[in-house]
Structure formats: structure tokens, C-alpha cells
Amino acid sequence: MTAESALPALDVLEPLRAAPARHLTDLMAAAAADGPRAVTLHEHEFAVQIGLRAAPGSASARALETVLGVPLPGVHGEVTGDPDGLHVLRLAPDEFLAVDVSRRQRPGDATPCQDALEGLPGQAVDLSANRTVLVLKGPGARAVLDKSVALDLRPRVFGVGRAEATLLSTVPVLLMRSGEETWRVLPRASFAEHVVRWLADGMTEYGSACPEEESAARSVRPAQFA
Known part of the structure; x- marks a missing residue:
């Protein structure tokens, strides 16, 4: 399905x-x-939560940033984007969590990020049910x-x-x-x-x-x- x-x-x-x-x-x-x-x-x-992996500054990171419309955080502890909408937390040197509190999670939320990483190293996984x-x-x-x-x-x-x-x-x-x-x-x-x-x-x-x-x-x- x-x-x-x-x-x-x-x-x-x-x-x-x-x-x-x-x-x-x-x-x-x-x-x-x-x-x-x-x-x-x-x-x-039911906030949208998408786990992302990409090396900062890489083609994978740039592809994700283009889809999200938000830059990935450059330093530990930084949050980019809109706190009341889509924003991105940095969890580790190459691990991020995109969160959107402006809408409810739906199937396929991670698909645009997954498509953007096609042929590139990296990962995009819907983690909305995780936390x-x-x-x-x-x-x-x-x-x-x-x-x-x-x-x-x-x-x-x-x-x-x-x-x-x-x-x-x-x-x-x-x-x-x-x-x-x-x-x-x-x-x-x-x-x-x-x-x-x-x-x-x-x-x-x-x-x-x-x-x-x-x-x-x-x-x-x-x-x-x-």
C-alpha cells in the first residue's frame, strides 16, 4: 500500500x-x-518528526535543506527554522530531527526527504510515533x-x-x-x-x-x- x-x-x-x-x-x-x-x-x-542523517555541508545535507526549506543546524544545541512550525534539532554530528508542530503527522511525511536523498548517502525516517x-x-x-x-x-x-x-x-x-x-x-x-x-x-x-x-x-x- x-x-x-x-x-x-x-x-x-x-x-x-x-x-x-x-x-x-x-x-x-x-x-x-x-x-x-x-x-x-x-x-x-501527533507532531511530525523525521529523523535525518547527513554529513553537514555534503550534497546530502544540501538536498535535505532544499526540501525542508530550513538549513540544518551547524552547531550542537542549535535549532533552525520556526519553533512554532517546522524546525530542526541537531542530535549528533550527522544526526538531526526535523519537527513540525504546525500540522499532524500523516503517512508519507518523510517521502520528500527520502526522494531527495536518492543516490546519496544519508537517511530520512518517519519517527513521529517514537516520541x-x-x-x-x-x-x-x-x-x-x-x-x-x-x-x-x-x-x-x-x-x-x-x-x-x-x-x-x-x-x-x-x-x-x-x-x-x-x-x-x-x-x-x-x-x-x-x-x-x-x-x-x-x-x-x-x-x-x-x-x-x-x-x-x-x-x-x-x-x-x-
Whole structure:
């Protein structure tokens, strides 16, 4: 079956698709905090993700750049393209991940890149089902991540448009800063539930005005016990 012939079948099956963390939607909503340290968590479902391999500066890299309309990142940690659309992360010297969050994954998304590499060394593979995209957003988002990620996330070190492979707790993830207060965490689908629950647990303290006030309130005994 070709990608084109699979499209009608996909239209029928689309309502049945379940993202890795969809069953945790209520948990993520309940963990959201308001106020000066507000933070929310949600899953961006079915983003397009295409794994690419090509030596930088090679004919293969140029062919991919022509098809994507986006240059491949030249240095580690760099993200090229539009963070709210198609962008490319550099995972290794010759390995990249093209991500498009502006549309849902469909069969054949990797075909243009595969065709561009015809006769050239390199690889293009649809990895959309490999990872999911979790979005942590708000003034408290960085503080939540600081508790679990062994990276310096200060803006002067980890600015908007940077991405790194790291561990969140004990889980390998890709971490990208897509906005001043917006972070994307990309775990493998099989680890999505663990990561969501871990992040949600880390968000619980941000529902109060500040930790000191919350601690003081708990320490005050009711009058009847004074």
C-alpha cells in the first residue's frame, strides 16, 4: 500500500488515534498552577518528526535543506527554522530531527526527504510515533525543570531556540526552549506516562503564593489546640 492509498483509511481511523499521554489529560489539567509562578503542562499530539542523517555541508545535507526549506543546524544545541512550525534539532554530528508542530503527522511525511536523498548517502525516517511532545509553559516552568534536569537553564546559557539531549529524572529526553516561558520535553512514547507524572508532581508546590507562605500556614496550629 502506498502512502497515498493509505490516506482514506487514515481519515477513517483518525478519531481512534490515541496519543501516548492523552489518558493523563485530567492529571495535567489538575496540576496547573495560577499566579506569579503559574505553570501548565499539556501534550502536543501527533507532531511530525523525521529523523535525518547527513554529513553537514555534503550534497546530502544540501538536498535535505532544499526540501525542508530550513538549513540544518551547524552547531550542537542549535535549532533552525520556526519553533512554532517546522524546525530542526541537531542530535549528533550527522544526526538531526526535523519537527513540525504546525500540522499532524500523516503517512508519507518523510517521502520528500527520502526522494531527495536518492543516490546519496544519508537517511530520512518517519519517527513521529517514537516520541511525544510535552509542553511546559509559564513563569514557573523553568523552576519545575531545574528540579529534574542537570543542565544550566538560565537564559544566558539556555536561550530560546536551543535544544539538548538530557535526562529528566532517569529518562532520556530532548529538551527544547521554544519561548521565553515555554519548554518542550520530548520523551520516547513508552516513557511518556512516567515523565508526565514526574512533571505534574514537580508542579504541585506552585499553586501557592510562595513556599514560605505555604510553609508558615501549615505551621500555625488551630486555636483549639493552642
